[in-house]
Amino acid sequence: MAVEHLVIAGKSGVGKSTTAANLSAALAEKGKRVLLIGYDSRWSSTGILCGGNELTPLPGWQGEDAPLQALGHAGALCLEAGAALESGAATGGEILTHPLIADYDPEYVVHDTAWEPAGSFTLPPGIDGVSRLLAVTSADKCALQAVNDIFAWLNTVASAECRFGGVVANNLSGPLYEAIVSDFASQTGAVISATVPRSITVSVSDFYSQTLLQSAPFSHVSYAYRKLARDLEKSGEKRRPKPLSSDALSNWAQKWGDIITELETGVVKDGLGI
Ligand SMILES: Nc1ncnc2c1ncn2[C@@H]1O[C@H](COP(=O)(O)OP(=O)(O)OP(=O)(O)O)[C@@H](O)[C@H]1O
Ligand SMILES: [Mg+2]
Structure with a gap:
């Protein structure tokens, strides 16, 4: 099976x-060979997936800018590439074609991308072949605006080799927040692939430096990630969403401002109480 790159953006x-x-973790628990690449100096995702396992330099590099690797939960391979790429100690291509990675022969490479300023989305370096992008968002306007920018990128020629894997609606504190993301998705024609509630179990897993699938395997949140893994494995490309124009996005945000104000205050826009 050819490797598929899953690019997590937002x-x-x-x-x-x-x-x-x-x-x-969910893909690895299904027996898939998974390589997780992190691009951030805090090791946010690899630190969780590797738990207590020490990250050591990828053979061929030394020092603090070396790409680092360790085996993690359910046999997933974790790689931290941020410092190496930033300092120029390694290129994305060198890392992805390294013999250790070739021997591991991943079926999925999950890229935990670092945030980039508005409108400048690019795929992580070194990806050769099929990729699928998952857009993570909360119900905040800034987060949805960033997703709108990603949708704009998905409609440029630069994204021709990249499929869309859907929206991951995360950190939602209740039905109103779900309604905001789901309305944005319907306005842009985007499919929501996973809905993850705001949950204290996520903080607990952070405190334990473990994935949720380890610290809370039967939680609602773990179930959401297992379902997402199953969906990615089974289904192909989702239809490409169309971004909102900046005017349409402002009107959309205004509409939700009014809806929430009316719900919170009981006063409708014309000044009448409800
Ligand atoms: N569903 C959730 N419920 C509760 N807390 C969450 C949830 N999702 C994420 N968090 C918490 O929010 C914080 C930010 O999450 P995370 O590090 O995954 O974001 P990120 O997009 O990778 O951030 P960055 O852009 O800085 O890399 C973390 O402390 C995480 O534990
Ligand atoms: Mg991060």
Whole structure:
């Protein structure tokens, strides 16, 4: 089977590393060979998937800028590439074609991307072949705006080799937040592949440096990641969403501002109480 690159993208803090680590764990528990690559100096996703296992330099590199690797939960391989790529100590191509990676022969490479400024989305370096992008978002306007930018990128020629894997709606505190993301998805024609509630079990897994599938295997949240893994394995490309224009996005945000204000205050826009 050819390797498939799963690119986890979205605004800073929306839950990309949480998604990347737990999706990797769910795929690995299904017996898949999974390589998780992190691009952030805090090792947010690899630290969780590797738990206490020490990350050591990939053979051929030394020092603090070396790409680091360790085996993690359910045999998944974890790789931290951020420092190496930033300093120029290694290229994405060198890392992805390294003999240790070739021997491991991953079926999925999960890329926990680092946040990039608005409108400048690019795939992680070194990807050769099929990739699938998952857009992670909360119900915040900034997070949805970043997803809208990603949708715009998905409609450029640069994304021709990249499929769309759907939206991961994360950190939702209740039905109102779910309604906001689901309305945005329907306005853009995007499919929601996973809905993950805001949950204290996520913080607990962080405290334990474990994936949710280890610290809370029977939780609702773990179930959501298992379902996402199953969906990715079974289904092909989702239809490509169309981004909203900046005017349409402002009107959409205004509409939700009004809906929430009316619900919170009981005062409808014309000043009448409800
Ligand atoms: N569903 C959730 N419920 C509760 N807390 C969550 C949830 N998802 C993520 N978090 C918490 O939010 C914080 C940010 O999550 P995470 O590190 O996954 O985001 P990120 O998008 O990778 O951030 P960055 O852009 O900085 O890399 C973490 O402390 C994480 O534990
Ligand atoms: Mg992160």
